[in-house]
Amino acid sequence: MTTITVFKGDGIGPEITDAVLTILDAAHSDMTYEIFNVGAAEYEKNGALIPEEAFTSFEKNKVLLKSPITTPIGKGFRSLNVTLRNKYDLYANIRPAKANAAVSTPFPNVDIVTFRENTEDLYVGIEKQIDENTVHAIKIITRKASERIIRDAFEYALSHDRHKVTCVHKANILKLSDGMFLSIFKKIAALYPQIESDDKIVDNVCMQLVMHPDSFDVMVMPNLYGDIVSDLTSGLIGGLGLLPSSNLGTGYAMFEAVHGSAPDIAGKHIANPTALLWSSCMLLEYIGKNNIASRIRRAVDEVLSEKRYITPDLGGNASTEQYRDAVISHLK
Structure with missing residues (x-):
């Protein structure tokens, strides 16, 4: 059983994180999670952008799945993404962009x-x-x-x-x-x-x-x-909702969606979790679970191809949870 650290972030972060973790469990990824709230909401509540125990968890587990975090523009605290990359020398940001036949461009x-x-x-x-x-x-x-x-x-x-x-x-x-x-x-x-x-x-x-x-x-x-x-x-x-990424260093690895926290749609349950889900596939490959990553990718491709349960950013009207359940139903 592999334990990873998870930062839920803010805005749509908690919604898409919950969806992704549910899919990972349904795919029998054999992982456990140490989950932390981070970002602007956490700062307002407890006075820290990232709780000290969250840093400790990442330093222990060495692998982090991070959902979007709001960064104020022109004022306020420095980007937490930049902070994490510098603190753990996550020097290589790798972003694969691959067309999907189900997404018309x-x-x-x-x-x-x-x-x-x-x-x-x-x-x-x-x-x-x-x-x-x-x-x-x-x-x-x-x-x-x-x-x-x-x-x-x-x-x-x-x-x-x-x-x-x-x-x-x-x-x-x-x-x-x-x-x-x-x-x-x-x-x-x-x-x-x-x-x-x-x-x-x-x-x-x-x-x-x-x-x-x-x-x-x-x-x-x-x-x-x-x-x-x-x-x-x-x-x-087709947009940032389809772009995963990894941030790799010597001994530490962080996987994240590159899109923002989209506070304008937070809580509406229409956010697309695909980028974070595909980032979690990169995580699975990093820890040697390539077969599980392939199964999830195949399930996503099938859901996108059917176009029955896709979120509004891709032209559909499905909720985050309906998309999640559709992906799970296609896992083989």
Whole structure:
């Protein structure tokens, strides 16, 4: 029996978490959960964004399933996602975007995996008020962080039968920071001659992704570009409700949906739990339960194909619970 830590988050977090855990149990995943409420609601109630016992649980179990957490814009506390990534050095954010035949989009052949460096760039959050009209924000790129995310991208391509890795950058303008990232990419790419490699400027990548998305395979990039570009890839497959992710470090792993907490629909029981469910499939594969992950993915595909019990974001009118029960009924 494997024990994992679960953060319920806020907004729609508790609803989709409950649905996912019910499906995992129905699939006989043989896991137990240490569940904690985290985020803005927890802070208002108990004065801590993440209870100390929640940190202790993650440090013991090493594996975390986290649902969305609200982050105030322009004020308030720092993103808890950033806090967790930095505290546990979860440096590799991996976001696979794969088209599903059951979800109609203009891009039926998308199959792209984004590797986003997770611990530095502008996300270090270093800003300085120069005067009342000027603010400086500091972008940090280091050789250590660049080398390990780029190497991980090539190792992933090698182990998952992928044929190309693309470096995404803005080295034409940021000649020292992104220039170093690109230089490191080229040196590491030379160690993997069996994998095709190329590089593209980030604005060109955004254009090419919506014109020729099937020309991309694995992409690797610094933090900010990864945040933006991976959301773009989610749009190609039908939205953030279909995009899972993992955050991997040395010894710790966090799996999360990349969409927000959607407070506008919280409590309405219409949230789509697919992204968190597919993130839990990545978790299952991480701990060696590949067969269970495959069964869940197959069940989701069948439910999406039938289009009978799909949530409003995908054009249906099913509740979160109806979708959950439909997935469970398709487990084989």
